[in-house]
Amino acid sequence: MERNILKSSLEYASFRIIFQILFRCVTFILNAWILRIVGAEVLGVMNVRLLLLESTLLFLCKEPCIKACQTNAKHLHWPQVINQIWLTVPACTALSIPLLYIWLNCLSAPRPELLRQYELGCYSIVLSCIIEQITNVPYIIATSYCFVKTNICFDTLYTSIRTIIFVILTVQNKNDALKAFAIAQILSSIFLCALYYGFFWWYIRTINTISKVDKKLIQNKSSIFSKMDDFHFKSIIDFFPGLMENKKSKFNKDLMILSISFGKQCIVKQVLTEGERYVMTISPVLTFSEQATYDVVNNLGSLAARFLFRPIEESAYFYFTQMVRRDTLIAKQDQTKIRETSEVLSQLCAVVCSIGITVLIFGQSYSHCLLSLYGGETLTSTNLPTTLLQCHCIAIILLAINGVTEGYVFATMDNKQLDRYNYLMVIFSISFLLFSYILTYIMGPVGFIMANCINMSARIAHSCYFISNQYRDTSFRPLNGLVPKKSFFVILITSGVLVKLSEIYVYPASMIIHIAFGAVLFAICLVCWMYENQSLLKLGIERYRKRSIVKID
Structure with a gap:
């Protein structure tokens, strides 16, 4: 597979930035709406307690395997990789049992009228995480073959479906916001899984057809089918463990060792990343x-x-x-x-x-x-x-x-x-x-x-x-x-002093002037940075x- 790695990385970063902006805009609007309509306590249960359970399961089960399998992806032996990736499903299931017990029995519970919805939310998080592990194989294949736009498109659809379902159900009954969150979580995970497998079912079926009919699509580098010469999968069943033709051992020892190393690292990194949420969750x-x-x-x-x-x-x-x-x-x-x-x-x-x-x-x-x-x-x-x-x-x-x-x-x-x-x-x-x-x-x-x-x-x-x-x-x-x-730094410090004075003397009287003044200074700093x-x-x-x-x- 001939690829420009730097270009692929740059395009992936560009699309991810756009996706993150859209996703965060939706999230911030949604959070503000929940804060005003439903209340701060429900927002705290969802954004801190339940999403912490989700990030713990996904990060510890998915991240080590994905990172290891992305290493030198061009030379992967796919049957071994697929077998290893599918291990994340039983790993997530096994890890969810003790975590679910802790979240339901050991941590402080919300007020009684939210308790049943909270329990449903915990179960929905676990189920959705297990479903997402099933999506790991098509995700890593899409990443390795540089289906950048496909990944971003599916992520966008996944986020949109989850948000739409949550908003519709919450509008119907704002007292069942946690229940709406649980339903949206499960349905969106099923939708994402169906998207990935459906796409590759269509893709493999199509390349099997055009490889016999129209070779021009292969030569056209702008076509999504330009990767087909190096595409190792002949059927969607190749995505499942033990079904793809394999002349080597079932697992790659070096890849397993690398995954274990990343697993140890991810445990620690998860604590570092979500440490304050763990402290808030465990201690009162x-x-x-x-x-x-x-x-x-x-x-x-x-x-x-x-x-x-x-x-x-x-x-x-x-x-x-x-x-x-x-x-x-x-x-x-x-x-x-x-x-x-x-x-x-x-x-x-x-x-x-x-x-x-x-x-x-x-x-x-x-x-x-x-x-x-x-x-x-x-x-x-x-x-x-x-x-x-x-x-x-x-x-x-x-x-x-x-x-x-x-x-x-x-x-x-x-x-x-x-x-x-x-x-x-x-x-x-x-x-x-x-x-x-x-x-x-x-x-x-x-x-x-x-x-x-x-x-x-x-x-x-x-x-x-x-x-x-x-x-x-x-x-x-x-x-x-x-x-x-040097010049950028000096102008930036000068701008910092000026906007601080604006906050003291202008902002109390006019927010608009304060924002406009900061925008002008920011533009000056940006021009200076571009020049240097x-x-x-x-x-x-x-x-x-x-x-x-x-x-x-």
């Missing part, structure tokens, strides 16, 4: 209503991270796994690839760092304004939500740097290095939980964010050390991208213009 630090407020503010504070950094991190990880071999020193690999990889890493660091600093500077003066527009008096009656959002702005720059640097580290470490780092991640996790509990006891909800900042700083330090050591014997210095350009990063912009424009030459999907 906050009520469900307070959890909802924190979650709303947390989502608003993570706009940049969810819209931009996560898709960039995912596509960068896929790109680095294809360009850098895990088991060979950088100095002994193809230097053309290493030069490109170093340049891409440096440019990614520069982009995400610039975004993080910009959010930090402007966020200090526009947090109250954003909360006022979003939640009205509910979120601005006290200073706590504003303080939380301002602290999130500090965490965003760390999220930006950590996402790219750690993504590179995970993509290029060998098995032994991954195992060693897993032990280090255990230390990070334990420290994070301790800091979360202690700082939350002292500072309230702000302590969650401060603990996260401390943890991310430690992880960034380790990633930078690994990257510097890896490129020590070369002339490449990819971490130089973390240093912002002309080479990066030219590269992006060049890649965009070449889209018609090599079509991915």
Whole structure:
């Protein structure tokens, strides 16, 4: 399969960013509607308690296998990969039993009138997660063969169906919002599973026909069927374990070891990612209503991270796994690839760092304004939500740097290095939980964010050390991208001072003027950044213009 890996990664990132923007816009509108119509307690149960159960199951069961199978996807032996991916179904089922018992019997319950709906929600989360594991095989095949638009389209439809079902059922009876959430969760998972298998059933059936009739479709690189020469599947039953022709062993030992390494890592990373939710869930630090407020503010504070950094991190990880071999020193690999990889890493660091600093500077003066527009008096009656959002702005720059640097580290470490780092991640996790509990006891909800900042700083330090050591014997210095350009930084700091003065003297009298003034200063900062990063912009424009030459999907 001839592919442009960098182009595939860039297109995937672009579509993921668009999808995340649409998805988060829907989520934020939905959360605001729930907050006003249904109440904060129901929002807290859904967004913190139930979605934490979902993320725990999906992340621990799906993520290790997907990451391992994406490594050097071009040389996969598909029968072994399919057998391994299907292990996620019994793994998810087995893990759901103790988690379901904990969620139903060990954790604090909502008020009695919500209890039955809460139980239904827990069961629906488990069932939907098991159904989603069945979708892993067509998902990894679509990813490996660069069906970028297909993946994004299905994700969009899945989110849309879930939202539409939830809204329709909730409008009919707002007292059954949790029940509506449960039904929407199950039906949307079934819909996603049917989409993937239905698409590949149609695709395989079609390529089996046109391979005998019309060879021109194969030669047309813009056609979705241009991949058929290298497509290893002759029937939809090949997607199921043990049914595809296999002349090797049932499982690949190296792939299994890599999955186990990623599994250890994912346990720790899940604690780090959702640590504050685990603390809120296990200990009675906050009520469900307070959890909802924190979650709303947390989502608003993570706009940049969810819209931009996560898709960039995912596509960068896929790109680095294809360009850098895990088991060979950088100095002994193809230097053309290493030069490109170093340049891409440096440019990614520069982009995400610039975004993080910009959010930090402007966020200090526009947090109250954003909360006022979003939640009205509910979120601005006290200073706590504003303080939380301002602290999130500090965490965003760390999220930006950590996402790219750690993504590179995970993509290029060998098995032994991954195992060693897993032990280090255990230390990070334990420290994070301790800091979360202690700082939350002292500072309230702000302590969650401060603990996260401390943890991310430690992880960034380790990633930078690994990257510097890896490129020590070369002339490449990819971490130089973390240093912002001088003129951009000076203008940004000046703008931060001016918008702070605007918040003090202008915002109380006119929100519109305050926002317009910030927009002008932001535009000036953006123009300055574009001027200092002309080479990066030219590269992006060049890649965009070449889209018609090599079509991915």
